[in-house]
Amino acid sequence: MSKNGLLILVTSVAALGGLLFGYDTGVINGSQFYFTKYFELDSVMQGWVVSSALIGCFFGALLAGPSTRVIGRKITLIISAVLFTMSAWGSGLPEILPESIPLLVTFRILGGLGIGLASMAAPTYIAEIAPKDRRGILVTFYQLAIVTGFFVVFLATYFIGQNFTPTENIEVGWRWMFWSELIPCSLFLILTFFIPQSPRWLVLAGREDDALKVLNKLHEPEAAQREITEIKQSLQKEQSLEKKEVSIFQKSALAIIIIGSLLSLFQQLTGINAVLYYGSDIFEKALGFKQEDVLAQQILLAAVNFIFTFIAMFTVDKLGRKPLIIIGSFGMLLGFIMLGGSLYLNQVGLVSLIGVLMFIGSFAMSMGPVTWVLLSEMFPNKIRSIAMSIAVAVQWAGNYLVSQTFPIIANSEVNVEGPWNKSLPYFIFSICIILLILFTRKFIIETKGRSLEELEDIWAEKYGKIE
Template sequence: MHKKTYLILTTIVSALGGLLFGYDTGVINGSQYYFSQYFDLDAAMKGWVVGSALLGCFVGAIIAGPISNFTGRKNSLILSSILFSISAWGSGLPAFLPESVSLLVMFRIIGGLGIGLASMNAPTYIAEIAPAKIRGTLVSYYQLAIVIGFFVVFLATYFIGNSATEAENIQDGWRFMFWSELIPSLSFLILLFFVPKSPRWLAMKGLKGQAMDILVKIHGKEIANTEIQEIEKSLKKEEKKAKVNIFAKGVFSIIVIGTVLSVLQQFTGINAVLYYGADIFEKALGFGKEDVLAQQILLAAVNLVFTFVAMATVDKFGRKPLIYIGSVGMIVGFLLLGGSLMMNEVGLVSLIGVLTFIGAFAMSMGPVVWVVLSEMFPNNIRSIAMSIAVAAQWAANYVVSQSFPIVVDSEMNNSDFWSGSLPYFIFVAFILIIIFFTAKFIPETKGKSLEELEDMWDIPDRLKATDAKQ
């Protein structure tokens, strides 16, 4: 098999963790209308069921670093695929299981653990096998897989929902929506056995021969020799530093910068739109229940198209320019939506606002954050730092998903002044912060090897040892 083809196929398989990420978080959108009626959930309980998986994501991201260091990126992804499958099967509450909201929440949390593991390990794995000149594009496959997951699950829930009556969907349709995830989750599990282990992880474990074999298979002997030399040089530096003190000067600031960027991705409001898209289309935009799932497909299609735009430009224009362009687009989108709500003129302009926001996010903060996070951390702290940044992202996601329906239903939001627009202006404020933060703190990582990027940071040559396990 041609080396480039092998690299692309390996990237696609590992990126399927993103597809499961998108599918698992998206299936709650199409199903929540029906299971909410089945269990007669109020707004607070619906928020709990929708957001409960994020608690699992948070825990999964925290443990992802140690698990990844111990078992490797590949085995961590295998574990995540198993958790996805258990969650998909159990969330539909098979007939022999007792039906309760608590049991549904438990299986959603199990799925969240899988998402947390995959969201840290998949982009890390791709970054560690990719050559510098196309690393941004290849890591963007992960975000592409996420939006494909959303698109596919919206199609699945649309066809499942429209193949039965509303009463049938309330009784059983939402179960089939959850069970549909078994197809991609089991496929992911099987395909993972055919991809190699991360060469950088193997080198960190002292398995230079195996690492070299994989690098040759992926890049060819000439590039592999350069890559292994850079990896060994980096590891020798870390041996002199003993264990890494994540609170040491230089190191802690890198982790803080990455974590803040990760959190700000969620404070754009993206998952409020994706998780509660059905409610937004029905309540804020005035669409009938019969149109909601169809509108979700349109939303997912825009998300998918503009992710391709990001993939085509991230290694050409760089990471920071895409964040700037996308941030302006997201602000315009929410101003259109918020303004139309304030003027009580909900309609086509409102829909254009939502789709503009989605498209702008898909070409910027969606893929670029994963690219930057997978690149910016030095080799010796990458697993732990990614784990911290991703865990913080899921915590932020939980805050947004829990608070969004509460703000939407609040007296202030429904006042004559705001007319339902308040949450979108709050998101605009955070997007302005993203522009400032990116300009001041985020380095441009385009075209540099992972080892070269270490020299961009002001890290002392010697770091004090700590008890932190790497």
Template sequence: MSKNGLLILITCVAALGGLLFGYDTGVINGTQFYFSKYFELDAAMKGWVVSSALIGCLVGALAAGPLTKNLGRKASLIIAATLFTISAAGSGLPEFLPQSVSLLVIFRIIGGLGIGLASMAAPTYIAEIAPADKRGKLVTFYQLAVVTGFFVVFLCTYFIGNNFTAEENVTTGWRWMFWSELIPCILFLGLTFFIPRSPRWLVLVGKEEEALKVLNRLHEKDAAQKEIDEIKFSLDKERKTQLKGSSILQKSVIPIIIIGSVLSLFQQFTGINAVLYYGGDIFEKALGYGQEDVLQQQILLGAVNFLFTFIAMFTVDKFGRKPLIYIGSIGMITGFVLLGGSLYLDAVGLVSLFGVLIFIAAFAMSMGPVTWVLLSEMFPNKIRSMAMSIAVAVQWGGNYLVSQTFPMIVESDANKIETGFWNGALPYVIFIVFIVFLIFFTKKYIIETKGRSLEQLEDMWEERYGKIE
């Protein structure tokens, strides 16, 4: 197998963590439509069950920093795969066992721990095995895997749901939807044992010879040795920093962490997961679709999400990160203007559906993959593990906030269709405001990372905020 082929194969295995991220978060869309009826949940409790996994995501992301540093990126991915498997098996406990809302929440939190860990470990691992000129494209494999997970789970929930009656889906079907995740869980768990360890982590723990072997398998010979030299130089600076104290509290470092964290927050405040988690409710309550059509419409969402991610994959290293954010932001605003406007004017129909699809397409080609690319490469080597862990934790915190409050805003008096002032449009107006802020934030604070090595980016940050010691 060629070096390029092997690099892609290893990237695909690591990116399975992203597929399970998408699958595990996407499965809640189809299942919540039915288990909410089974457990007779009100809006606040529905928000809690749906968003409970995000508590685990936040904790998992915070734990990912020390875990990936001390145990390695590969070992962290194996732990994440194990947590995914436990969650999938437990979330769909059969009726003859004492299933309850509390027990469901516990297993969802366990799955969230796996998501939080994988969401930091997988893109970090990919970024560290990839050559600089291919890093953007390869890291977008992770986001492609995420949207593939969403698409696959929407297909699975659709076919599972069609094999049960509406009543059977409320009692049994949603359990099988959760269990369907066991297949990719076991695949990920098995394949992860066969990928090499991160060369940067190997140098970090003193295994330079093994790291060189890994890079020689994946990079050209001269490029591999150059990469080793750059890693050693960076780690030498990092060790000197550690002798002086924690670099993460330096004045020159704090702004970088804040920028990464705010970028993560904006990714969630675009409203993407409100649409992906509550798509069933949006189609049924806001757009007037019947229950039999809800799962089918989710497939349409997943397909658009999947297809438009390819645009980002093939343009992120050509056009750059910031231009894609600008283009995608305009598209997301357009989509929500169509959806929110049609709701406000009581003109729900094809325009509303097009609005949802335009929003999904715009996010998939911009903030979806580009955020992960930027987070995997923007932080200086000295603080990458801890800084990315913090930024990803903030992202999950934002995800939790949106997921918990969305159904409450939808059902608030001000937003009630026909009787409320906003007539169902309020959530989308709020999301539009955040997307506008995202455009200005990107222009002022985000550094374009296209085509630059991780070490070059560190020098750029030092020029802007001062030397990182």
């Protein structure tokens, strides 16, 4: 196999963590439509069962920093695969204990821990094995895997749903939707044993020869030697300061961590996971689709998500990260204005559907993949693990906030019976998107075509050296 082929293969295996992220997010969309009716959940409990996995995601992201540093990116991915598998198997066990919502929540939290670990370890691993001129497109493999997971699971839940009557879906169909995740979980668990350790982690662990062997397998010899030299120089800078304790609260470090964390938070405040988690409810309650049609509509949503991700993949290293975010944000804003406006004016129809799809497509070409690219690039080596861990944890906290509150706001009297006519959540998200545009213009720096070590120097000039 060629070096390029091997690099893509290894990247694809690591990106399977993203596929399971997408699959797990998508499976809750189809399944919650039925288990909410099965358990007769009110809005608060519906939000809790759906968002409970995000508690695990939050703590998984916090643990990912020390885990990737101590035992390595590869072993962290293996652990996440084990947790994914346990969650997929256990989420259908209320078949045995039919009234056990706590059991379902427990296994959802385990899956969340796996997602939290993988959401930090996978893009970091990919960024650390990739040549700098191809890092953008390779890291977007992770986001492509996420949207592929969405697309595959929406197909799976649709066909599972079609094999049962509506009553059977409420009784048992949603359990098979959870168990369908066992197939990609098993594949990820097996394949992660065959990928190499991250060369940066190997150098950090004092295994420079092993790191060079990995780089020589993945890069051309000259590029591999240049990469190992840059890694060693970066670590030498760290070692020269090793007697000084690095505080994330020093001005230079804190500024970068806050910027990365706010970028993560804004990714969630766009409302993406309200649409992805509760899309079936939106199509049924807000847009008036019949119950038997909502799973089919999710396939359309997932297809748009999948197709537009390719736009990001093939432009992120050409247009750059910052322009994509701004262009995509204006698209998201227009999409939600179309959806919210049509609901507010009680003119639900084609414009509403186009608005939803425009929002999804715009997110898929911008904040979806570009956030992960920026987070994998922007943090200096000395604080990368802890900073990435914090930023991803903030992302999951924002995800939990949106997922828990969306059904409460969407089903509230002021939104349903009041003057908003079911449009309030989408105008709230629109305000957040406007703030995202302003934040990006002022605080995000362009990382296209720069090595991780070059970016460290740029941040040092802007906010001071981390000491």
